[in-house]
Amino acid sequence: xxxxxxxxxxxxxxxxxxxxxxxxxxxxxxxxxxxxxxxxxxxxxxxxxxxxxxxxxxxxxxxxxxxxxxxxxxxxxxxxxxxxxxxxxxxxxxxxxxxxxxxxxxxxxxxxxxxxxxxxxxxxxxxxxxxxxxxxxxxxxxxxxxxxxxxxxxxxxxxx
Numbered sequence: 001x002x003x004x005x006x007x008x009x010x011x012x013x014x015x016x017x018x019x020x021x022x023x024x025x026x027x028x029x030x031x032x033x034x035x036x037x038x039x040x041x042x043x044x045x046x047x048x049x050x051x052x053x054x055x056x057x058x059x060x061x062x063x064x065x066x067x068x069x070x071x072x073x074x075x076x077x078x079x080x081x082x083x084x085x086x087x088x089x090x091x092x093x094x095x096x097x098x099x100x101x102x103x104x105x106x107x108x109x110x111x112x113x114x115x116x117x118x119x120x121x122x123x124x125x126x127x128x129x130x131x132x133x134x135x136x137x138x139x140x141x142x143x144x145x146x147x148x149x150x151x152x153x154x155x156x157x158x159x160x
Contacts, residue, residue, distance in 0.1 A: 016042045023057065023135070034064050050142050058135045061128070068121070068128035075121035079114040086111055 012020075012028060019042050020028055020035070028035045041056040086105030087098070095101050105111050 012039065013043075013046075015046065019053070019057075023131070023138075034060065037063065051139065051146070054135065054139045054142055058132065058139065061132045061135050065125075065128040065132050068125040072118075072121040072125040075114070075118040079111070079118040082111045082114045 016039055017028070020026075020038060023038070025035060025038070028039065030036065037060045038057060041060050042053065045053040045056045083102070083105045086108055087101040090101040090104050091098075095104070106115070
């Protein structure tokens with residue numbers, strides 16, 4: 001299936017589709033900025049050794065991790081602020097128990113929605129971290145394979 005990352009652009013090349021599949025992206029989404037950035041990195045490094053391509057992709061994952069971390073921090077702060085405001089409102093309304101104020105705050109639709117955004121952002125941050133870790137592992141595997149190839153080449157050169 002031909003996928004265009006931007007309307008009117010050339011469809012993704014088979015090597016780019018294969019490289020995306022190697023990192024778990026089986027259906028590239030033109031609306032996903034991470035996918036677009038990975039495609040750009042793969043196109044810029046076409047023909048380069050795997051180490052250079054992996055490093056370019058790792059930079060993209062670093063960007064995604066930073067973005068996810070920012071979104072997580074904002075969502076967590078918004079959730080905590082909404083809980084605090086609701087607790088104060090219930091206190092001002094005469095509720096004496098701090099625990100009851102907190103429970104009532106957490107039961108409000110506004111706080112529940114903020115909690116959901118916070119939890120989703122937390123999971124996205126974790127996923128971004130795992131992707132970055134996985135890319136680092138991929139680079140280590142490439143380095144090991146590359147070292148084995150060099151050793152084999154040196155052995156063949158000595159024995160030839």
